[in-house]
């Protein structure tokens with residue numbers, strides 16, 4: 001059970017995997033995201049094995065001769081396999097979306113999004129609550145019919161070839177859907193049967209996925225006794241049970257502690273290495289989005305930016321300077337009148353976006369008029385995905401969500417108040 | 422242990438194209454899950470039995486003295502017993518159908534909905550599962566025959582059981598049909614209560630259907646449940662030794678314009694209704710998100 005404890009410290013996005021990411025090169029010492037840390041060599045496969053004895057090659061090469069079961073040939077075991085090969089090469093993208101729209105009556109949840117995801121890519125959807133992430137996933141997984149537009153998943157149309165899409169995808173829902181009445185093994189068994197997995201392969205495959213998420217020892221326990229993180233991991237294992245070509249993860253790490261989140265991410269990287277799987281996921285954790293090869297930032301049903309995390313950060317072009325004062329309103333006014341800067345109040349501090357933040361700070365102190373509220377503290381940070389989000393949507397993701405929940409609370413209060421009278 | 426498998430290459434499986442076999446498998450899975458669930462849910466076994474047993478022993482024994490004159494010497498509990506055989510499956514089947522709402526709320530249904538199987542397989546599996554579980558409950562009530570002076574006749578038991586199975590299937594289909602529309606547990610239970618309770622009272626489970634006030638007689642003929650209660654009573658009563666007078670007044674049977682509807686027609690009515698509701702449930706379920 002000690003699988004998730006064996007991680008190397010900081011969450012390092014495996015640098016080489018990002019396609020065009022080298023352009024960003026945040027080489028300054030102030031990099032908060034740690035992209036420049038030299039641990040990029042740690043292979044995900046090596047770190048996740050509980051014993052550490054397994055050589056990465058042993059896991060990656062599919063030609064292992066000493067397989068006792070004989071079931072382990074990685075080639076597709078049935079003739080009914082889809083025509084396009086897993087190996088990909090120059091094959092069609094794993095996901096192709098054109099002008100996808102979904103309206104629920106008045107609510108236009110998704111307003112014409114288009115994107116492509118290459119085979120083997122880890123693609124992230126980032127956005128605040130209600131942005132339309134789940135709705136998009138539901139359309140791609142054939143659970144919801146698009147109002148307009150077109151989407152192909154694993155080469156199949158999500159409306160006209162629902163069954164073919166379903167055979168090729170795995171899905172981890174935002175809300176847990178494992179069956180608490182059953183044991184972990186029963187849940188997976190049921191899933192395998194539902195998908196028609198050959199019965200002699202069920203057991204070895206089950207072992208494989210359960211070991212990956214560190215639940216093999218707990219397979220006989222009823223799921224109702226599992227913790228939230230264990231259920232989540234079981235759910236991921238289940239989504240993988242039928243060797244999908246595309247795995248959809250809707251907020252796989254929501255509500256989990258940082259350590260479990262990290263271990264889930266290491267499974268995701270491991271998967272990518274081992275199974276050549278394409279991963280489409282949503283999140284609203286900025287730090288997690290860094291792990292993706294590419295991310296699409298979604299807001300109010302639209303994609304406002306789409307690129308690798310590095311490229312997105314590079315595109316911001318300004319640093320973030322945060323100032324603590326006793327009177328934020330006065331400080332914002334002062335910055336505007338004296339420096340001509342458009343400062344914002346964000347998460348309780350005054351925030352300014354300026355090019356060359358480190359050079360700006362001495363200048364700021366020199367010029368700061370004594371009549372303005374005194375500055376208690378300053379910090380400068382290189383652009384993060386938060387800033388990317390900010391520069392495309394005008395708010396931080398947390399502020400966007402707070403606005404939403406405040407609105408929700410207000411509506412709820414009104415409803416409750418109205419009900420009482 | 423884990424070190425050994427870590428050296429294994431990836432076990433990769435393939436999902437075959439959809440076929441009749443895969444649909445049958447899906448039906449079986451849903452059915453089996455219903456049984457597993459029933460087995461782990463001891464409370465349900467007990468709670469769904471309470472109501473029928475209350476009617477049988479408390480109401481039956483309590484009103485016995487009042488009714489002696491009208492029953493021609495037949496104990497009231499004996500008279501009610503066939504009705505109880507019918508309603509014991511009613512409550513259980515309803516609970517089975519309710520679990521579809523539950524599953525939706527707690528998500529497991531969605532796992533089945535993205536699997537490469539038809540929605541109809543899920544609905545059929547559900548109805549068969551509900552029918553099986555309900556008949557298990559029914560068997561418990563069959564076992565009580567001795568307590569109400571009904572002999573344990575094998576033919577009777579088989580006939581009663583078969584009828585229970587059909588009724589349980591139809592009621593589950595009905596419940597599923599309603600459940601597909603309703604997404605919240607409370608409202609589902611409310612709606613079912615609202616429909617089932619009058620159906621139960623009008624069905625004639627607790628009173629003979631001859632000599633009713635006209636309006637009640639008409640309602641009774643339109644109550645689907647009546648077509649399960651009536652043959653049930655006929656089956657049980659055919660194995661009792663009763664005075665002709667008692668038989669005529671207690672087991673008069675449902676008539677359509679003077680024609681006494683035969684048992685087989687009644688059973689067929691139950692099944693056909695069940696199949697219609699199953700079809701509606703499938704269509705509804707296939708078109709919802």
Ligand SMILES: Nc1ncnc2c1ncn2[C@@H]1O[C@H](COP(=O)(O)OP(=O)(O)OP(=O)(O)O)[C@@H](O)[C@H]1O
Pocket residue numbers: 104107108109127128129130131132133134135136174284
């Ligand atoms: N079945 C539905 N009926 C009506 N409106 C819906 C439905 N599903 C989603 N919506 C609306 O669509 C919008 C997008 O919802 P969606 O669940 O896709 O957001 P999300 O990005 O997944 O948010 P979160 O981060 O909270 O999961 C919201 O305004 C939501 O209210």
Ligand SMILES: [Mg+2]
Pocket residue numbers: 133134135174250
């Ligand atoms: Mg969501």
